[in-house]
Amino acid sequence: LTSESYNVKRGDYASLTESDVQYFNSILSANSILQDKEDLLFYNEDWMRKYRGSSQLVLKPKTTEQVSQILKHCNERNLAVVPQGGNTGLVGGSIPVFDEIVLSVANLNKVRSFDEVSGILVTDAGVILENADKFLEGHGYIFPLDLGAKGSCHVGGVVATNAGGLRLLRYGSLHGSVLGLEVVLADGTIVNNLSTLRKDNTGYDLKQLFIGSEGTLGVVTGVSILCPPRPTAVNVAFLGLESFEQVQRAFVKAKKELGEVLSAFECMDNISQSIVEEHTDLSRPLSEQYPFYVLIETSGSNKEHDDAKLEAFLENAMTEEIVVDGVVAQDSTEVANLWQWRELIPEALGKGGGVYKYDVSIPLAQLYDLVIDVNKRLIEAGVVGDTTEHPVIATAGYGHIGDGNLHLNIPVRFYDKKVEKLLEPFVYEWISKVSGSISAEHGLGFAKRNYIGYSKDEQLVGMMKGVKNMLDPKNILNPYKYI
Ligand code: FAD
Ligand code: MLT
Ligand code: ZN
Secondary structure (H helix, E strand, O other): OEHHHHOOOOOOOOOOOHHHHHHHHHHOOHHHEEOOHHHHHHHHEOOOOOOEOOOOOEEOOOOHHHHHHHHHHHHHHOOOEEEEOOOOOOOOOOOOOOOOEEEEOOOOOOEEEEEOOOOEEEEEOOOEHHHHHHHHHOOOEOOOOOOOOOOOOEHHHHHHHOOOOOOHHHHOOHHHHEEEEEEEOOOOOEEEEOOOOOOOOOOOOOHHHHOOOOOOOOEEEEEEEEOOEOOOEEEEEEEEEOOHHHHHHHHHHHHHHHHHHEEEEEEEEHHHHHHHHHHOOOOOOOOOOOOEEEEEEEEEOOHHHHHHHHHHHHHHHHHOOOOOEEEEOOOHHHHHHHHHHHHOHHHHHOOOOEEEEEEEEOOHHHOOHHHHHHHHHHHHOOOEOOOOOOOEOOOEEEEEHHHOEEEEEEEEOOOOHHHHHHHOOHHHHHHHHOOOEOEOOOOOOOOOOOOHHHOOOHHHHHHHHHHHHHHOOOOOEOOOOOO
8 A cells, every 4th residue: 555545635744855854964874864765665664565655764863862853853844754663563653654754763772771670671762672682681581571573673662552462461561561761752852751760659650641652742762661580480381272262261260270470371263373384384283273272371480380380270171171182382492382373473464465454452252253253244245265366365363362352364365445345344343332442452553543433432532632732733743643
């Protein structure tokens, strides 16, 4: 999709001139400015290759002061800007819609400080998540968030999207673990709220506004975050189950019997696993196929204690016929291999041509009904099949079931208006009827900007617009997105 096919009108922004570029040249080093068509490609296209913008300029400042100077200039000149992190977002929020300037924080990539006693990390926003975690590993700590894009996404990017990921169940939301932020506002003001305090009830907790604001309120340049000690004992079990009812029973049982060591409870349907099998050379963890699989991770500090707990849980779950089959990783390589069956799903689903993605929160009991209903609707409409005339390959469901968060994905051979009309607003109406959220963790970005009304009422949307107008009155930050 390009701006011509979006059905959106370019805002009344100024166009980039030679004198703007001269100004940026005067404040940034030459390698911080990209204008070459080839160099711009990555920054103009999203991870799914679904959205493409036509920015002529990417700026990669190395200091917060430079970010401030850039934004001050853009605000005065009325030039629109898209803040960008690792460009792994899944809702088209990180790339320009038209010719917005891309402000990449990739060169703000230093760890600023780490306190060995409190576990508080202060880092530049552009540090890659996996690098932050490796740094912490050296100190016996872990980043309190993990996700499949960890090798590319930034600490600032996950904060800007309020990403959830694979261990929210254990470590909670970033709204809890982020202690402070340094943010540059649209007019260039540097807001220093980089607190390293766990408790601070002196007024409104304004940093919360920027967590999940997807680059619409300010550019996050620094993050202070509380990190837990790194678990020294990690177990992973991969289980086969006959129904979604059994998945729910397994979850209740895991919470009760694994208690404080439970660190992930992920669920995958058989379709999503078949697609991973098709697009990788991995062999299935279990010899038989089941309608559902659950990946359970325990993380603790005493291997024998955790092994005993997991063993007892599995024995009981099998005796009670909640779980019919399973395998437990014997070493760290097997742990990583089992996780691949979960983490490689997003990439595998996109290999057939494209994928329609819905990231929803729904009351747990109804979670998988959405996949069943959508699948039925698509089959009845005759768009699903094995041949190249059929746009839809399958309907897949997986996700962070322990958090009530399902990823409904419809992998397609090609994007098709008919399929889109079958899916939307059907999916959003379905979610709204059960008072769910149309975006549990990926955000609104460009893809969901027109659908916020299915999850938030007019009063709330009005308040959000008020906040946006106060912090970015000229609407130069990430226009056409969010609300
Ligand atoms: P980008 O994609 O560059 O940007 C995302 C949004 O944040 C944009 O709106 C952008 O304008 C804004 N932004 C980025 N950096 C800044 C900044 N410094 N200041 C202000 N605004 C900024 N998400 C989950 O929640 N859970 C998952 O389990 C999960 N798994 C994923 C697995 C894969 C394979 C992929 C590709 C994505 C996954 N995601 C997941 C999506 C998730 O949103 C991103 O991976 C991550 O949060 C975005 O980080 P990023 O640095 O790439 O940001
Ligand atoms: C995941 O949980 O794998 C991510 O949120 C990405 C996706 O939804 O595909
Ligand atoms: Zn997810």
